[in-house]
Amino acid sequence: MGELSVLINILGAAALLLWGLRMVGTGVTRAYGANLRRWINTGISNRIRALGAGTVVTLALQSSTATCFMAASFAGRGLMTTATAQAVMLGANIGTSLMAKLLTFNVGPLSAVLILGGVVVFRSGEGRRRHLARIAIGLGLMLLSLHLLHIASEPLRTAPQLQAVLRDLDGLWLAGLALAALIALLAHSSIAAILLILPLAAQDSFSLSFGLALVLGSNIGSALSPVLETGHEKPVVRRVPLGNLIVRLAGAAITVPFLETLAPLLAKIDADPVAVLVNFHILFNIALSVLALPLTGAIAALTLRLRPDEPMTDDQRRPRHLDESALGSPTVAIGAATRETLRIGDQIEAMLALSLDVLRGGTAKQAGELGKMDDVVDSLHEAVKMYLVRLSNEDMGEEERHRASEIMTFAINLEHIGDIIDRNLKELAEKKIKHHLTFSDEGFHDIEAMFALTMSNLRAALAVFVSGDVALARQLVAEKAEMRRLERSATESHLSRISSGRRESIETSALHLDILRDLKRINAHITSVAYPILEQRGELERTRLRPAG
Template sequence: METLLNLMASVALLVWGTHIVRTGILRVFGANLRRFLSRSVATRPSAFLSGLAVTALVQSSSATALIASSFVAQGLIALGPALVIMLGADVGTALMALVLSLDLRWISPIFIFFGVVFFLSRKNTRAGQLGRVAIGLGLILLALQLVNQATAPITQAQGVKVIFASLSGDMLLDILIGAVFTILSWSSLAMVLLSASLTASGVITVPEGMALVLGSNIGSGILALLVNLRTPGEGRRVAVGNLIFKAVGCVIFLFGMQYAIRVISNFDLDPGRQVLHFHVLFNLTIAVLFFFLTDKVAALVTRFVPGVASNVAQVEPRHLDSGALGTPALALANAARETLRIGDLIEQMLNGMLKVIKTDDKALVDQMIRLDDDVDRLYTAVKLYLTQISREALDERDGRRWTEIMQLTINLEHVGDILEGTFQALRDKKIGQRLQFSQEGMKELEEMHEKLIENLRLGLSVFLNGDLKSAQMLIAEKEQFRDLERKYSGTHLDRLSGQSVQSIETSSLHLDIISDMRRINSFFCSTAYPILEQAGQLRSSRLRSGMSTGVFAAAVPVPAANPTPAEAENGSHPPRHREAL
């Protein structure tokens, strides 16, 4: 009994380690991974490699399936490319199982030690979360050692052998057992590694271990379907298509098991590694078989799997009339109207940010993050619409307007990305750790937020009307906002020196938020530069002094005309504060 308990504890530690790695990677790189996947579907090879790379990082094909399904549900990518991503994801998890099976006992304590040090000392930073990932990797390697130690007595215990003999021997039963254990552990990677360890210890035979691997792949497909049960629209079709891949592969290898064993045994005699090679061979075979058939599978799934109506309202373009493309002035007006809609979404996200700060509403965080997907959708639509307007048919004035619209949509899309990161930080740090800002800190955030909303509205007004005086006011507001950020960074440091407990706990988050607000404000204010340049009030690096309105008493440094987002963000800004402060 003690032996079985040790084995169960080792398996539990293995599952927990894979969970820690998956959640840690998603917390650090979640937004970047989503963006990487969404931009990698231009070709089949790039989609396949992106799925492989993302799954190798998060060590969960189910997590990759959830991301790909959300993209399909939102209409950002088609079903066919999403299925190619899943083919790469399955190969990625198979390769990671092979890597983790190597004799890495020496590195396990190093991962755990340094991971704990980084996580405890810098918990709220990216380095701290990477320390969490290192802990997970160390636990996976440690758990594999414990599994090997726990299974050693099993090979000598006749009673335990009888138990395992009753669970195996029938191929279909073994596949079912592998699928059930995969679903219960919520990790096909853990099940594959466990199967390899049991085979290497002689508890089960190589054919039985391979059957468990087939079951783990079926279980992985079912898991992907389970995690996508709440995915709106067409997203769950990704999981159905992926399950079809695995089911066809299981049928093929069920009848070709003996041939696969002979092929694998020719270049590796170790029983445990034969099971892992079988796992890689299984997923590579599926990838090769379906690589050029994903569109046909997508059509089949679309035909027989009805779409489920989305519970989440999606924002779609309203004003981008393709019939107006032949009239550049009208097309530009349509694009400008759609860009203003993006500005409205950004204002919703800003208002949602302040509400989350005050109420710790986790559901609102998810809703606001989904709004960034709407921003991305409209941004893509406006960008593609503008590229269809013939540049040769534009006169000088329309050419400038084309550039202004394109630049503002790019800036607003960057603002959406910044806000998405802010919401994730609020969810993980403030809500997750139940932190509260000090009363003074909250007042500062509210004041900066109010000015940010005002500058957004003023910036959109400048974009719409091209008023010179409003553009000058916007630049003045940019300088005042920058001064306000410096002031409140200083008052926050004063509260830290006064040993305010709330300020100490929220220091990193507070400084990051006001720094993000300053970056966002710079994007809003960059709308003024084309107007000032056209009026001749911009030099290469400074505004002309002595403006007729008297807004500026002296020349004020500004970025170059039509600055890039990086220039608008960086400029002469002070360095961003870190937690060490």
């Protein structure tokens, strides 16, 4: 039980360290996510600036993995070349090594102050203040975890069995690389892996040269995680973490043969083994950046050969704007969801236009295309919905929560419109084609007028969705009344033609009335985007009913 207790305490302290790292990264992303993304994007003008941007952003996020995902996302959207993204990652490697250095300073008493102050601000503040409080709490937890880790690992560091294992491994550089890489991979962080190794180095549990091998392994392991997690992305995204892994592997391969030579040289600078390992971590990543920065173009070319572009297929069902790396910044993520929802609106407009063409005199093949277009709407709607669900409701401000709800509601209404077109209008068009029916000229003119108003209202609804313009929202609701008038007028005219014995009107009566009904339903879904805006501004009556009595 004694050994189990020690293990549990060590794992608990390590988990607290990882949670603190995550809280700091999340807090920084949510407070300054858009600024950090702009900062990275400003680095695309040259490789030196890109390297600096990667260093600064990683120091803020305390995670080179997060920076890697951000750079890969930019590369995937064509905002940054793979070569520039590799320069950003070289800077990220420097940033994460500097952060490990900062965490070795003795600032233990500060942890209680940071946690206490952070909790007080978090409970009393909102918006950015809560994010800043999260950063303070995360830093406090990290410092506290290091203190707990030192205490918890004391029995392990002095255990004869561990000393014997480490003595047996000492000199087996590949074993050290693999062990540290596994720890960093599991922890998703080279900082966490190195901070777990440093207490053992302080006890002289292994030679300095073996400690250097462990540091190299930590670098490799943290680069493996993004490679595995982006495995499902398109090739241009996967090239960025792959190039970073190649650079780190190459750096380790070049360095390993000289570990016995480097260890005594570094010990002359500082005899403390902890300082030696931390300094080596920084110097290694700086040297790697100096050597690899001129080669970023060649690295990009190599990753292109290893991860070539897939054959060009314009899969409309795949979302284009839902940036995974933006989920930590609600404002940016909501903007991405808005753009993707506009794509759904464009697809609905195309479906309405094709429906009218098919009703006018199209083919069964054209009608079948409506089903495929609805599949696109369904896929994009599901993607937007799941994307918004992954946003943390707790960390969004009231305005952000309200906007996310508006996006979700509008996307749902657009999906319902797609279903009406696919299941109703398409079937009506297919019946018309199958039975060789023809609308009367007057009747089809009424249908065209309702289609024209529907598409006009849809464009207005998309504008209201983006702008939140109250005047345009009022106009859109007024058009709903116009649609009711137009539908009633068209129905009366159609019944009048039936009464007069018009053959075309009699044959197409069921189709005609169903089309009018479906367009009216579609308009109801379209105008729904205006109600939250008008309700928020107090522009709506509570009920259309007259008072009783």
